[in-house]
Amino acid sequence: MIKTLKWLSVVSTLGMVFVLLGGALVTKTESGLGCGETWPLCHGEFVPSAITPELVIELSHRMVSGIMGITVLTLSILSWKYIGHIREAKFLAFLSSFFLILQALIGAAAVVWNQSDFILATHFGISLISFAALFLLMLLIFEIDTKFDADSLIIQTKHRIEIYALTIYTLIVVYTGALVRHANSSMVCGDWPFCTNNAPFSFSNYSFDQWIQMGHRLFAGILFIWTIVLFFKIMKNYRTNRVMFWGWITTVLLIVLQVFLGAMIIFTVLNLGIALLHAFVISCYFAMLSYFILLSSRSAKL
Incomplete structure (x- = not known):
């Protein structure tokens, strides 16, 4: 059964990546109403009669999400039954299923009742939590920690609190980024890092959209600086621990790449x-932070 759980956890985690990217693709191509205002059928038809690119994108996303819903629920039930003795297993199993179902309901509500941009922006973050829970559940099933010296790792209280805070703040940044997409504010600023580099504090045209865009950049900039600062703290205090050393090097590389890609979107x-x-990169970054939360929670009980 453990072998089955391993395969199922890998399929679920990779599948959630496609759910995340599929949702982003739907938003970026404005295909949210590709199936009209009906759900789960397209235009009320089991087999759509009129095929458009938007319909294909939206319907594909729904199909992948539906398949992953069944897969994740199966993994959660089996994990609860067979590895429920592991401290975090039941909680992660519940978390992955609950937030996957929640994101599906929000997606359905967006189609049927045409939700506001501020509500739609929560969709990606909710999916991200489900992905992170599946990622951690996969690590538990594979017993990744037994291959390193993570079980005996003691993280100081002040660093645990900072990791928790950084993870919560990351969700806020993710929300602002999703809001930029849903509000169609991605290209209201033609320059980077400022909206207009020649006049950094000028918001004369499309001011509300520019504030959304620049608000996200500000939050993202703080996230970048905070990650770098915490990285140096970790290197100073846990340099000899392989999990913390290589884990935080990976985390810093991800946030650097994330900022670079954010700039490239404009260019x-x-x-x-x-x-x-x-x-995709912010999803990997959040998964790494979630892993450090797992280590922090264990460390608090040592």
């Missing part, structure tokens, strides 16, 4: 591939 005038990669 390439919203290149779709770069935009999707931008969503």
Whole structure:
């Protein structure tokens, strides 16, 4: 059964990546109403009669999300039954299923009742939590920690609190980034890092959209600086621990790449591939922070 759980956890985690990227693709191509205002059927038809690119994108996302819903629920039930004795297993199993179902309901509500941009922006973050929970559940099933010296790792209280705070703040940044996409504010600022480099504090045209865009850049900039500062603290205090050392090097590389891709979105005038990669990298970054939360919670009980 453990072998089955391992395969199922890998499929679920990778599948959630496609759910995240599929949702981002739907938003970026404005395909949210590709199936009209009906859900789960397209235009009320089991087999759509009129095929459009928007319909294909939206319907594909729904199909992948539906398949992953069944897969994740199966993994959660089996994990609860067979590895429920592991401290975090039941909680992560519940978390992954609950937030996956919640994001599906929000997606359905967006189609049927046409939700506001501020509500729609929560969709990606909710999916991200489900992905992170699945990622951690996969690590538990594979017993990744037994291959390193993570079980005996003691993280100081002040660093645990900072990791928790940084993770919560990351969700806020993710929300602002999703709001930029849903409000169609991605290209209201033609320069980077300022909206207009020649006049950094000028917001004369499309001011509300510019504030959304620049607000996200400000939050993202703080996230970048905070990650770098915490990285140096970790290197100073846990340099001899392989998990913390290589884990935080990976985390810093991800946030650097994320900022670079954010800038490239502007310079390439919203290149779709770069935009999707931008969503993928922040997902990996959040998964790493979630792993450090797992280590922190264990450390607090040692």
